[in-house]
Amino acid sequence: MSLNPGTDSISTDYLDLIERLPTHEREGQLFWKLRLRESRSQLRHLFANSRMRTSLVISLSIFFWIGLFVLFYLGFDFVVGQVGLPGATYHAQTVKFVFTLFFMSLQIMLIFSSGIILYGGLYASQETNHLLTMPVRDSRLVLYRFQESLFFSSWGFFLLASPMMIAYGIVVAAPWYYYVYLPWLMISFAYIPCVIGAICCLLLISRVPHLRRIVVGIIALVVVAIAYSSIWHTLDINDADLLGAAWFKQTFRRFEFTRGEWLPSTWLSNGLLEAAREQTQDPGDLPWFESGKYLIVLLSNALFLHVILLWVGGRIYRPSYYALNSRQARETHVHMAWIDRLTEKLLFFLPRETQLLIIKDIRLFRRDPVQWSQFIIFFGLLMLYFANIDRFRQHRQDISVLAWVNIVSFLNLAVVGLILSTFTTRFIYPLISLEGRRFWILGRLPIERDSILWGKFLFAACGSWLPCAGLVLASDVMLRVSMQVIIIHQFICLLLCIGLSGMAVGLGAIMPDFREQSPSKIAAGFGGTLNLVLSAIYILLTVLLTALPCHFYFMANESRLQTQMVPPANLQLWLSLGLVGVVILAAVVTIVPLKYGLRAFRKLEV
Structure with a gap:
């Protein structure tokens, strides 16, 4: 029986082509060379064309790191002064409780962040579409994108954890090998939750490509429910005073699950604690050796999960990609959704084109599970916390409790502002850059460019004010603060929303990035980092300008103290000047970025 010569030649050419494909090692070298170039x-482009911008971002990042280092140093110095140096009875328990709780929280955030960024790199990237047409192994492509998601999701972890760990080592006078182990412990720890998030992303898209929004929403609700249970049991105290010795003992016992021996956060905490303590007179006591054991555990698990990621990616990535992008198109509806009709009625005072632009942004927000899932998780957790925060009062009205309530209310306001700054940096700042790829469509419409930018600003300001004002109001109601404080908090919340939105939209128009297609990478770039740092500074200045005069003014009224050093009239003047200063600051951070953003947006050529 003879073979078809044409078929035989095709098979031979195909086998020759397979043999000429690069090996795994060579393929990895090519991708690394591409990334390095x-x-x-x-x-080179940044230092040649944006030298001042780059220097400013680097300087602000260093300033932020130094500020965190000082705060952690003072905190650990206080803790060590109370529980003693490493080797004392309560030092290991206290510091381990802080470490495990801190790293457990960051571990969960890394899982979500890595999965979300990998989704954008593998399933919503034009570069990935091009690479899929080339003779590239699926596992190598998944690893290439995972390395990017690892970098962009873990830089915040290193920014927060490095000053904390260095400050702890200096306070306890840790030996030299503590600083040798430190970077390797942190890198191996960060790798584990990032790989877990990547694997979960691949499995989720592979199994439920058509229901991914529902699944992401269910996961977000489960996270909120678990956090609610933890907060409720932590604050459910009947016999112990809040922040007292019994409260700390109960809290220490209730968060015992964060110290499970199977958790990477526990391995990292134990490794750091072992490396930080001095060697005793016992010849068998070798802290560096014990810390090395935990480092080996972290490295071995990271490498094991790395192999699993390559295996899962090689088997299910390409089928999941095709299943996700070959969905049957749904029938289009000509009528507007109820939320769009409600938005149109609420924005009746705006021009018609601005209304349509805002409605478009609202539709994009609710159709993107990445955005609303993170919104549910963070703001849901804050609402659960605020719903139980009335326990700070303990049904007492003495001046010490009132002082604590006043301080906590402003701290809650600052927390809401800081979380809002992360959302404006992550979702509002990249809007102009993402719009630039479709700018030719908007350019053909009878819409002025200024209307586009004003639409982004109004969408961000109005959309952020409603949830933030609700959270701050819930906090104030549960704390039972006075009506004057509630009005001041709502006024500050409005200024924060306007200022953060103006800053994000203005800087996004001044420093657009039209080459990058992933909003998470745009937000993690120099412009996004600058926006985040400036937003944090703006929030801190705003809260400080109002918190200090409010605190002394209302405490003086509550205690009926008529001091000669600071009369009540001077305190009222101080409060008024603080509010005026906040208004001026909000006007500056809103008008200046928007002014230069509008100027740059008018000259934009895409």
Whole structure:
């Protein structure tokens, strides 16, 4: 029986082509060379065309790191002064409780962040679409995108954890090998939750490509429910005073699940504690050796999960990609959704084109599970916390409790502002950059460019004010603060929303990035980092300008103290000046970025 010569030649050519494909090692070297060339090109472009901008971002990041280091140093110095140096009875228990709770929280955030960023890199990237047409192994492509998600999701972890760990080492006078182990412990720890998030992302898209929004929403609600249970049991205290010795003992016992021996956060905490303590006179006591054991555990689990990621990616990535992008198109509806009709009625005072632009942004928000799932998780957790915060009062009205309530109310306001700054940086700042790829469509419409930018600003300001004002109001109601404080908090919340929105929209128009298609990478770039740092500074200044005069003014009224050093009239003047200063500051951070953003947006050529 003879073979078809044409078929035989095709099979031979195919086998020859397979043999000429690069090996796994060579393929990895090519991707690393590609990444290095892209990085050098971007750095060369930044230092050549944006030298001042780059220097400003680096300087602000260093300033932020130093500020965190000082805060952690003072905190650990206080803790060590109370529980003693490493080797004392309560030092290991106290510091381990802080470490495990801190790293457990960051571990969960890394899982979500890595999965979300990997989703954008693998399933919503034009570069990935191009690479899928090339003779590239699926596992190598997944690893290439995972390395990017690892970098962009873990830089915040290193920014927060490094000053904390260095400050602890200096306070307890840790030996030299503590600082040698530190970077390797942190890198191996960050790798584990990032791989878990990547694997969960691949499995989720593979199994439920058509129901991914519902599944993401269910996961977000489960996280909120678990956090609600933890907060409720932590604050459910009947016989113990809040922040007292019995409260700390109960809290220590209730968060015992964060110290499970199977958790990577526990391995990291134990490794750091072992490396930080001095060697005793016992010849068998080798702290560096014990810390090395935990490092080996972290590295081995990271490498094991790395192999699993390559295996899962090689088997299910391409089928999941095709299943996700080959969904049957749903029938289009000509009528507007109820939320769009409600938005149109609420914005009746705006021009018609601005209304349509805002409605478009609202539709994009609710159709993107990445955005509303993170919104539910963070704001849901804050609402659960505020719903139980009335326990700070303990049904007492003495001046010490009132002082604590006043301080906590402003701290809650600052927390709401800081979380809002992360959302404006992550979702509002990239809007102009993402709009630029479709700018030719908007350019053909009878819409002025200024209307586009004003639409983004109004969408961000109004959309952020409603949930933030509700959270702050819930906090004030549960704390039972006075009506004057509630009005001041609502006024500050409005100024924060306007200022953060103006800053994000203005800087996004001044420093657009039309080459990048992932909003998470745009937010993690130099412009997004600058926006985040400036937003944090603006929030801190705003809260400080009002918190200090409010605190002394209302405490003086509550205690009926007529001091000669600071009369009540001077305190009222101080409060008024603080409010005026906040208004001026909000006007500056809103008008200046928007002014230069409008100027840059008018000259934009895409």
